[in-house]
Amino acid sequence: MYPWHSRFHMGLIHFMAxxxxxxxxxxxxxxxxxLIDEFFQAIEISALVEKPVLxxxxxxxxxxxxxxxxxxxxLILAKGLNLNSLxxxxxxxxxxxxxxxxxxxxxxxxKAVALLSGKMVKEDQLEAAKKQLVKxxxxxxxxxxxxxxQFNHSVGINLxxxxxxxxxxxxxxxxxxxFEIASYVRSYHQNFGLTIDLSHQPLVFEDSFYTIQLLSPFITHVHIGNAVLKKDHPAYGDLHPRFGIDHGANDVEQLTYFLKSLEKTGYFDKKTATEKPVISFEVKPLPGEDPDLVVANAKRIFLSAYGNLLK
Structure with missing residues (x-):
């Protein structure tokens, strides 16, 4: 048994790994x-997988x-779906x-379905787009x-x-x-929450503690991974490369800070749609990289960061 089993569940985003x-x-x-790896207690599967396989x-x-x-x-990205389309x-x-x-x-x-909003819009369309997303x-x-x-259990909706x-x-x-969207939707629907992703923090130019503290009432699901901001790098953008890659924004130090922010704001004590709060690795091998080695990398980085959390 890993030391966090009683506090939260570790997951893996299968289609990324x-x-x-x-x-x-x-x-x-x-x-x-x-599923045979006792490190994990949760797995995230793409909605594009056919029903018989699911x-x-x-x-x-x-x-x-x-x-x-x-x-x-x-599904949303492949089909170009837009929940806030005008x-x-x-x-x-x-x-x-x-x-x-x-x-x-x-x-x-x-236990839950995760999704994302549609595209950002021009400033003069922002209010209309937010209303469409809320709807x-x-x-x-x-x-x-x-x-x-009908089914006698609840499925959470995580944005x-x-x-x-x-x-x-x-x-x-x-x-x-x-915050604005989540506070409005949550006031009507307790099955709604937000997914925050460490991989995306460098891409939104926000400090993890600031984001987590602001959104903590609504965070019900967490992803962790890496990102590269160097434009000529093959992993530039939202590609979720392995931890420790050259020019990567996240490693043990950043993950430790992220976990401490989650702890300080009470994420590990939350009641969520899942049995326990979930933290899932979102890591993807670059061309030529072995997926199993990339997953092993993520596990080692997490063990180091979690060890720092316990100090």
């Missing part, structure tokens, strides 16, 4: 690698006693697509709540904070805007 796993056999074999993964998770979460971010037809399309991901979550007894999030939260009565000016260029976005 194993980006070349495309066939059913490849997906299931790499999922099994994660059902097999759900059974594997049940046997291994690992929490399953559904990631709708790949074109109502496009907004409704995005909502309906993500409702399908929520359906998958309930059918597989997943979409409320519809999704209400839909999940309705299904919870992940992305960069707003470098790579994904998402409306959410800057921490103050995230």
């Amino acid at each position: 194993y980006p070349d796993a495309k066939t059913e056999e490849e997906i299931l074999s790499t999922v099994k690698k994660v 059902e097999k993964i759900a059974k594997m998770c049940e046997i291994a006693k690992v929490e399953l979460l559904i990631a709708a971010q790949p 074109k109502e037809e496009n907004r409704k399309k995005a909502v309906e697509e993500i409702k399908n991901s929520i359906d998958k979550a309930y059918l597989t007894k997943a 979409s999030l409320r519809e999704l939260c209400q839909y999940s709540q309705q299904l919870s009565e 992940e904070i992305f960069d707003w000016s470098i790579d994904k260029k998402a409306l959410i976005g800057p921490a103050p805007v995230a």
Whole structure:
């Protein structure tokens, strides 16, 4: 047993760690690698995975006693969905697509669905875009709540904070805007929360403690990883390279600071849709890198940072 098991669950974002796993056999074999590793108590699976394969993964998770979460971010990015589109037809399309991901979550007894907002807009469109996003999030939260009565368990809706000016260029976005949206939606829907990602902190040019302290009432899910801001670097942008890479922004020191910020603001004591609060690695091998080695790197960095947290 690792020392954090009683406080939070460690997870892995499967489709990032194993980006070349495309066939059913490849997906299931790499999922099994994660599930037999006692380091992990949670796994995040792409909503693009077909329902029959997801059902097999759900059974594997049940046997291994690992929490399953559904990631709708790949679906949103692949299809160009925009929850804050000013074109109502496009907004409704995005909502309906993500409702399908929520359906998958309930059918597989997943605990939460993570998603992201649409693109950042010009200043004169900002208020309208925020209203559209709130409308979409409320519809999704209400839909999940309705299904919870049918399936007798609840699926949380987690809005992940992305960069707003470098790579994904998402409306959410800057921490103050995230706070405004989250405070409004949460006032109506207790199944809503925010996902904060250490990988994105350098990309939004915000101090981790500032962001976490401001958003702490709404943070229900956490990702950790690395980012590169050097423009001519092959890992520049939102590519989640391994920790310790040349010109990387995050390593043991930054992860330690991030974990201390989470601890100071009470994240580890929160009641969440998952059995315990989840912290998932979001790391991706660069071309030519072995995914298993990249995951091993993340585990070692985390062990060092967590050791610092205990000092």
